Amino acid sequence: MGVTPAELSEAVAAAVRTAVADGQLSVEAPDTVRIERPKVKEHGDYATSVALQLSKPAGRPPREVAEAIAGPLRGTPGVASVEVAGPGFLNITLDSAAQGELARTIVEAGSDYGRTTTLAGHRFNLEFVSANPTGPLHLGHVRWAAVGDALARVLQATGAEVVREYYFNDAGVQIDRFAASLLAAAKGLPTPEDGYGGEYIGEIAKAVLDGHPAVLQGTDAEATAVFRREGMALMFAEIRTSLADFGVAFDVYFNEKDLHDKGELTAALDRLTAAGHVYPKDGATWLRTTTFGDDKDRVLVKADGEWTYFAADAAYYLDKRERGFDRVVIMLGADHHGYVGRYRALAAAYGDDPDVNLEILIGQFVNLFKDGKPLRMSKRAGTTVTLEELVDAIGADAGRYALARYSTDSTIDLDLDLWARRTSDNPVFYVQYAHARIASLLRNAADLGLQRAELHPELLDDPREGSLLGVLGEFPRVVASAAELREPHRVARYLEELAGTYHRFYDACRVLPHGDEDPSDLHRARLWLVEATRIVLANGLALLGVSAPERM
């Protein structure tokens, strides 16, 4: 009988309830109890501060509360010892058989290990990237491509239903400028004021010309229409290809135009008007977002009768909600954080709870360094780094891992030289190497005819084995917290810890029999442990969209 962290947490909660039922404690027992892995091994395999927290409501010193809980907890199968330590911590040590059983649990679960149901029943709409098809994706979009897709995978691993959505506009002013820029390039004229420069404009213009040799014969208006339509299609194809090469696939590409065509802006306006949050001023139509904490009210219909972009946002949000998503998540760059207030107000104006139904995640900027010097990103100077260039420089695996490894709250400095390196300074290689090393070991085991066969979990009693089992046991909790907090970088950090713990185990514990040595139950038990480690590394890398190589 094994003991997972989740089971142990429940066992502690049960011990509290028992202590209460027996009259040892008079408190309201908490539903769940947090247990954690202590930093120092003297504090046991797991520890909980529940006694410290219950001390005040129980009206008893924390150590007495701890003793009351420790009693019933000591009877839990798999628990070797429970000690009251320090101000009132409960330090729990498992017996090695209970801990070793985890290897079987993981191997039997396979690719399902790490999956939970903590967010089951929720429907998430994750909107990210959402670049208009007027140019290649650049670094600002790419951070969210990596993090957004990883977040989608992590949410799915906790039982949530997830749709990845890309919102774009092919009817706006930006596309007009794009089309005009293509036309100018096709004619050999300089880039128009407010137009798009960059080599790709010339390439796309040429591609459109190749497909429509007579396009410049007609009027400029006719030509512009062709360049707009064909150029956008080519640009979008390029964007989708580069995303696919990066391992990111969207479920829905949502065109703002559809909102207009279906009359959804009018419907949204009607709904907000009926709710009493709309008023006219200076010839325009306003939404009173200040009612819901925004800095200033926002215009929905301009004095000239045109819809604002915000009006489309209003319709789009409603569209998502009506498609059944209870969690509308929008990922934006730091330069768009000013939109948070109005979006939240919008959700509130519809009667939603902006703390529940809407989440706006803001990703800070990424600075690239090469040869120790910053690559200054400037659209105007044409020095933006595109997704394709990033993949060319360091590969899709390193690119995804590097961008998903940090909290999106932090601006990050990425050293391209480091991430291109095939050495252990490069975290993605450190983790992938651990997987490849295991794969190699498993191939050797197969060559030796060594099979896992029966597991004797109590044999996994080396401290290195205990550490490895302890880290392996954390995986489901790490995934769940990454999903809960919308912080997939926790998975990457966890994998680095796991890889390091494995390397230390490997260094100290021989897995395969030497030479003509006969395979023992210990060899077989370690084979279970190694396979379990491989599974967790593979599952974790999969959550980040990074490959788990068999050989390196």
Place this chain on the structure above:
RNA sequence: GCGCCCGUAGCUCAGCGGACAGAGCAGCGGACUUCUAAUCCGCCGGUCGCAGGUUCGAUCCCUGCCGGGCGCGCCA
């Protein structure tokens, strides 16, 4: 002026109120007839920006200040 994010080791960064704040890199010193040394071990390295507050307990929560990044359109 107002708002959001950040400030932790020389560098890049972890740390969802718990015990003595961690990792990698860099620096120094070790370990390869044996499963991938792309690895491992040891040493060095910190007033967690500053000052208050809340708490049994604060890097974490609150307030103020300092420093850096990014924003504050009837633009899209």
